[in-house]
Amino acid sequence: MVFEIVGREAELASINAFIDETEGGAAALVLEGEAGVGKSTLWGAAVEHAxxxxxxxxxxRxxxxxxxxxxxxLGDLLEGVIDDVLAALLTPRRRALQVALLREEVSGEPVDRRTLAVAVHDALQLLSDCGxxxxxxxxxQWLDPSSSGALGFALRRLDGRPVLLLLTRRLAEGGHRSELERALPPDCVCRLIVGPLSVGALHRFLRDRLQRSFPRQTLLRIHERSGGNPFFALELASVLPADVDPLQPLPVPETVEEVVGARISALPAAVREALALAAAVGTASESLLKRAGVATDALDAAVAARVVERESGMIRFTHPLLSSVLYDDLGEERRAVHARIAExxxxxxxxxxxxxxxxDTPDADVARFLDDAATLASDRGAPADTAELAEHALRLTPGDQADERRRRALAAAYAHLAAGEWTRARSITTDLLARTRGPLRAEALLVLAEFQHDDLAVPLxxxxxxxxxxHPALQALIHIRLAAAERFRKGFAGALDGTRAALVLADRIGDDVLRFKALAQLSWLGGMVxxxxxxxxRARALDVATASGDARLLREANALV
Known part of the structure; x- marks a missing residue:
């Protein structure tokens, strides 16, 4: 059933005006408000208007x-257009996008994050060329970091193309701007606060949704208790008896979370069990739930109660609060739910x-499986996934496997660094330094040096x-990094000398990657002076990259040229 949007005439006018103005290049409109205030409803109306x-x-969503x-x-955003844009992309970019969206298996070279971001940029450019x-x-706030990073990269480089960005975000999320907002100039980002409904608008809203009217005093009390939040008000009003005593407190829970919890608790146990699986997944496919033993009709009662909806073979909660409350209330059952999904x-x-x-407890086999999965996530160009899985692998490595714990700690630090989680990367690395010697300590120091200004990184x-x-190869890599850092102490001439020494070491051990890194740095430093x-x-770096056949080195070599 489609309901009329009431009490939001001004907001709808602003949103429609934003969508109708497509001549000024990239711009964003952010709908902000508390959970349940109606942001998603306005968002849906805006999508339909567009x-x-x-x-x-x-x-x-x-x-x-x-x-x-x-x-x-990214998979959601490009789902309806991916076949149209893939054919027009250059081969490396097409492959990166196909692997990232799970349309192609990882084989050979891992997905380069920059290549994926450029592929997303090209896709948006192609689409905007058509209109x-x-x-x-x-x-x-729930958009995964990998998608946010690629989209942010693309948005910063759209050069005035007619691409509009419509976002919703809870006000309670600390007021931090998303990466998508930060990708555009501040004067291209507008914010629209979605506030509470008036008493009159709430009256029309509840009458339309519940097919009943409330006495004015009861309506005022619903409005006061809900703060004009339509989702909360609807949940409150739906459980009120017809003969509410105006002299007594409303016989309903105090918070929206309690109201939602009571609504879910009223469903049969088998339905709540199926909903728990869906909440733990996020947007669950009916095929996954079927494999988990959920009968096809098990969620019919939840659909009828407007807790979830079916959409193209997927189960989606009608409001994020329903999913969040259900998942939070699982308590100790949460691990069993995740285990069932993992199976x-x-x-x-x-x-x-x-x-x-x-x-919950260390398990060598599980840690090993997570280690492999982290590598797969990295190969797909998903740094946030990689960091999360690497951290779990470290957590579940038994204490008596000291070498494995140190190796996985370093892997987790590198993964967090790649994902932009510098604080966590620094914490893991600092802890690792206290109990490590030799090459592993050298790698930890190399990571820690990334958090310092070049001059302060030199002692590390x-x-x-x-x-x-x-470990000659590691030593050569550190010499290259050290030479660059020392340019503030020894000048560019000293940095050139240090890099030449690193090149000699790379040549001695016959490592093409190190040889290329040293040559690239010599080209850069030499060009500066x-x-x-x-x-x-520069020419030799290109020769090394060409001879190695390494696609990543070839890209970097071409960038030098």
Missing amino acids: RVRGLTVLSS PAEAERGLGNVG PTLIAVDDV VAEEPVLRARHLALST LEEAVREAAS GDAEAPAY
Whole structure:
């Protein structure tokens, strides 16, 4: 049933005006408000208005449980257009997008994050060439970091194309701007606060939804208790008896979470069990629930109660609060729910995540499985997934496997660093330094140096060189980094000398990657000071990359040229 939107005339006018104005290049409108205030309803109306106006609409409604799933948002946004854009992309970019969206298995070289981001940029560029495009994300705070990063990269480089961004976000999320908002200039981002409904609007809203009217005093009390929040008011009003005593407190829970909990508790136990699985997944496919033993008609009562809805073979909660409250109320049952999902999940990274969330005590086999899944997530270009799985692998590694714990700690630090979680990466690395010697300590120092200004990184890198004495390849890598850092102490001439020494070491051990890194740095440093040998270094770097056949080195070499 379709209901009229009441009490939001001003908001709808602002939203429609935003969508109708497509001549000014990239712009964003952010709908902000508390949970249940009606942001999603306005978002849905805006998406429909954009479709009627002929815009290409890319939409995603991420759930809280999906934030740890890499590139799931990209998959939603591009689902209806992916076949149209893939054929027009260059081969490396096409492959990166196909692997990231699970349309192709990882084989050979891992997905490069920059290549994936450029592929997303090219896709948006192609779509906007055909006409104005709207990227609509409901509850942007739950958009997975991998998708946010690629979209942010693309949005920063759209150069005035007719691409509009429509986002909703809870005010309670700390007021932090999402990466998508930060990708556009501040004057291109408008915010619309979605506030409470008036008493009159709430009266019309409840009459339309419940087919009943309330005495004025009761209506005023519903409005006061709910703060004009339509979702809360509807939940309150739906459980009120017809003969409410105006002199007594409303016989309903005090908070929206309690109201939602009571509504879910009223459903049969078998329905709540099926809903728990759906809440733990986020947006669950009916096929996954069937593999988990959920009968086809098990959720009929939840659909009838407007707790969930069916959409193209997927089960989606009608409001994020329903999913959040149900999941939070699982308590000790949560691990069993995740274990059940892990048993039937076919996609390995999804299975690994639920296996990790179902396991409380160290388990060598589970840790090993998570280690492999982290590698797969990294190969797909999903750094946030990689960091989460690497952290779980470290957590579940038994204490008597000291070497494995140190190795996985370093892997987790690198993963968090790649995902932009510098605080966590620093914490893991600092802890690792206190109990590590030799090459592993050298690698930890190399990571820790990333958090320092080049001049302050020098002592850490000098210690790392000494710790890596038994590992020539690692020592060469540290020398390259150290030479660059020392340019503030020794000048560019000193940095060139240090990098030449690193090149000699790389040549001695015959490592093409290290040789290329040293040559690339010599080309850069030499170019800064007019070194006559810089062109020769650049040419040799290209020769090394070409001879190695390494696609990543070839991309970097071409960038040098």
